[in-house]
Amino acid sequence: MATKKAAKKAATRELTLRQWKIKEMKQNKIAYLMVAPYMILFTIFTVLPVLLSIFLSFTDFNMLEVPNIVWMKNYVTLFFDDDIFLIAIKNTFIFAVIVGPASYLMSFLIAWFINELSPKVRAVVTLIFYAPSISGQAYLIFQTLFSSDSYGWANATLMELGIIDTEILWFQDETYVMPLCIFVALWTSLGTSFLAFIAGLQGIDSAQFEAGAVDGIKNRWQELYYITLPNMKPQLMFGAIMAITGSFGFGGIVTALAGFPSVNYCAHTIMHHLEDYGGQRYEIGYSSAIAVVLFAIMFGANMLVKKIISRLGT
């Protein structure tokens, strides 16, 4: 009897809680009105594609026939029966593991180095480092610099110096494609996170550095470790996410420089594999499985890095 009563009481409390919630929602009608246009579009163009990819990855949809549910078949083929996919995974990781951390470190160090310059000089230096990332297809200049004939600067210089005697086909040679693409990717990678770091460093109260100096901080590295980095945590987090996302997403540079597909798939990334099956062969189900794998990798990398940064200084 008593338990029944208690349960009933709990139920009414729950009901009132829910009622209260609904009331709160009604009171904020205007807020929902304000977020609605953005959130509806965001759901349609960002959330829905992700959910649809996950769903389609379990089917054999090909744009023409009625799709069948095939469950894990796409994933099994992907990992056990698709050699090029394994190359793509390997290349994607090589790119990401080099470009992600390198661009992140470079962004931070350069932002830190220029932090103490006068505002005018800093603005000019910022522009020099930031410009390649916003200049659209400016990176195509590397095709000219590393062109496969002797009019390219790289070949000409090496030939003048007597290091080589025939031209190197830079973007058609398996040995050079990956390193060159990584270099170009790094060249364009000082983007949003770089700006966030500059702003974050500017935002640290200079009194903290002075207090640090009084407290016996001996050199700039100690200052970096004990004062700057802990203060920068939120920016470091944001910058990491931008760097990771960028490092997984520069298939476009490879396509523009080395062609698609690249020689012997030597610079083939998951992004290219996705484009190959989805955009050209219309095997939507299979390409969705590729997308889901890539999505999981990006997500996992972000979560891992987030965890590492939140431990910083504790």
Added chain:
Amino acid sequence: MAKLRTRKHKVVLARSRGGDVGIAIILFILGAIMFLPMLYIVMQSLKPLDELWMYPPRFYVINPTLKNYSDLFTLMNISWVPFSRYIFNTVLTSVSGTFGHLVLASLAAYAIAKIKFPGRNGMFQMVQMSLMFHSTVTAITSFIIISSFKMLDTYWAIIVPAWCSSLGLYLMKQFMDTNVNDSVLESARLDGAGEFRCYWTIAMPMVKPAWLTLIIYSFQGLWNAGASTYIHSEQLKSFNYAIGQILAGGVKRAGASGAAQVIMMLVPISVFVISQSNIIETMGSSGMKD
């Protein structure tokens, strides 16, 4: 570098001369790596044909000429779709995409940052999570969705997705969190101002740097957008795509393509130069709390 230092009055900060010199050298080398290719693009665009195909190639131009630029304009005039159409396409999509993004994102950011309503945290978390993956991952399914809305091969396919880009909302909301004072809003509400009024007359003027940043990011993205998979009619394609076609023209168009590249990169760079301080100010609050 020592004399460029701005802070420190009474307290001498721990700085070694050797460190300063080392940093200056590293900065100089990295700066050269970043800057020289950009400078080379400009040089290439000013070189006459015989210098473009000179062996060994020279970095600097000997007899600068603007002929490449006039060649580019001739090329533009003989193209099948008039070049003014490509420019119109890019301007139209950039302006309307940016404008819609600014309005929708700042409205939503205001509500999420300044009105306490159930679900706001969840919404923001979702936007924040979407920063973690590159949009090319969902290219195929986005294509399906856009085609199911019958937006394929229309301007809408470019414009509408730009309206709901997530970086803009993220930056705007973070900036409002730190820079719009709650007590000012509270007293305005007590005076009977509605939320739309608060948004428009109080919050928006306070976050000027943020909306400038939003404009620039959105504009840059749309301006640099090349061939879209959603557009196949030639007369709807972007300026960047058309420039890309000239770049792909190979040997006989080397001069004109150099000029085209300079024109393409000039716009985003000058936009950034004008607005740099505002962008940096916005980025000051971009940090992510865990």
